[in-house]
Amino acid sequence: MTTILAAPRTYEPTAPLRVAFLGLGVMGQPMAGHLARAGHQVTVYNRTAARADEWVASYGGRSAPTPREATAGADIVFACVGNDADLRSVTLGVDGAFGGMAAGAVFVDHTTASADIARELDAAARARGLHFIDAPVSGGNLGAINGALTVMCGGDAAAFDRIRPVAMSYSKAVTLLGPAGAGQLAKMVNQIAIAGLVQGLAEAIAFGEKxxxxxxxxxxxxxKGAAQSWQMDNRGPTMVDARFDxxxxxxxxxxxxxxxxxxxRRNGARLPVTALVDQFYADLQAQGGNRWDTSSLVKRLRG
Structure with missing residues (x-):
């Protein structure tokens, strides 16, 4: 499981804080590693306890058996889990983080989730004297390993100012875009833009091959011209090679x-291309491509 972080980078100077990190998946594990490397006292929680123990063996700090215990005494709590239901479980459950956090502490959610859950948890945090920042990320696993994520945030400006220098330990940009939910909405904009771009790149490559x-x-x-994009530079060659792992x-x-x-559907926006590409991804799932990289869209066009 252990991910080797990129060569040591220069971290933005911050006073060492007590922090917790909930969720040690492909993103959370290296993100928490950067927090430890930056000098913070890190306590981790993961649903599979063995993964948390491996993280401690690699980076130090300590693990806890529940989110509530992991977050006790933390100045800032970070989380990166799977979806809305997972997020409710680690925050509001019987052993949830909100029950262990001290008044004034900040919960930073890096999960890509709905704007509704961000607003719900912001209200729940406020009722307990806590602060909540929704902060989905872009940059993928390599961005997390290299400490080069882009973080889109929603929440209170004063709480954001507290967490920004700490979150910069695994990021190249951490930006406040509005109140609670704004970070999740910005991540949706990001994914809409990527979906259409990858489909266009797939069609271009398949056409050129034919x-x-x-x-x-x-x-x-x-x-080197107007068609250039991150996807073209990083996924174009691997699409040609049919590498999707x-x-x-x-x-x-x-x-x-x-x-x-x-x-x-709620706000009345029209997303015809996004809806179409979503169905193309459903085709790949039907082919057993659930864990293929998203650039595997080109496989549909090579029949």
């Missing part, structure tokens, strides 16, 4: 696009 072109050479040329999984993208489409 035309008999050397697509790596073509990508090298058009990547890394990065952000199809299952996770479908979860995220479901959040986007649900929110669009």
């Amino acid at each position: 035309a008999g072109l050397d697509m790596k050479a073509v990508l090298g040329v058009i990547g 890394f990065g952000f999984a199809v299952d996770w993208m479908r979860k995220d696009l479901g959040l986007c489409l649900d929110e669009a």
